[in-house]
Amino acid sequence: MWEDFFANYYDVVDGWEQGQREALVDAMVWTMYADRHLSDDERGSIESQAKEVEWNSRVPIADYVLQSVSRLRQVLGDEAKEEAYLKDIVDRLATEPACRQAVESCRAVALSDCDEDAREHVFLSRLEGAIKGEG
Numbered sequence: 001m002w003e004d005f006f007a008n009y010y011d012v013v014d015g016w017e018q019g020q021r022e023a024l025v026d027a028m029v030w031t032m033y034a035d036r037h038l039s040d041d042e043r044g045s046i047e048s049q050a051k052e053v054e055w056n057s058r059v060p061i062a063d064y065v066l067q068s069v070s071r072l073r074q075v076l077g078d079e080a081k082e083e084a085y086l087k088d089i090v091d092r093l094a095t096e097p098a099c100r101q102a103v104e105s106c107r108a109v110a111l112s113d114c115d116e117d118a119r120e121h122v123f124l125s126r127l128e129g130a131i132k133g134e135g
Contacts, residue, residue: 016098018056022064023092024102027127029068030089031106033076035117045112090130099131 025046032042047061055061075081093099106127110120 016054017094019092020094020098021055022057023089023094024098024105025061025064026068026071026085026089027093027102027106028109029065030072030086030127031109031120031123033069033072034110034119034123035115036119041112041114042109045109086126086130090127093131103128103131 028046032046043065046065057064059067071085075085089102090099093102103124106124110116110124
């Protein structure tokens with residue numbers, strides 16, 4: 001009974017589940033952090049795009065971004081941990097439309113600071129490969 005109540009309470013008209021929204025933010029944060037430079041423009045782009053998919057959590061988006069950066073720092077530099085985290089992100093995206101939106105949103109983040117970096121493109125390629133089941 002309570003599960004149904006909370007499922008309806010948290011189900012927003014965009015059709016996304018909160019776990020998908022969080023995975024989208026995690027992917028965008030990785031894009032932002034790929035060049036090891038965290039710009040205000042990129043952070044603003046992430047927050048703006050998260051709101052477009054109806055961010056619906058008790059954790060404010062700005063706080064979630066900080067938590068996501070912390071999680072990402074724990075895996076970067078360890079190939080196995082990076083691959084596991086990337087797979088987790090793709091698994092949480094769960095649907096083809098959410099995966100497509102993640103790639104588009106990550107591209108927007110990469111362009112938001114007017115400083116395209118090759119490392120951002122490498123991450124975008126990794127994300128697309130993981131979505132396609134490669135690697």
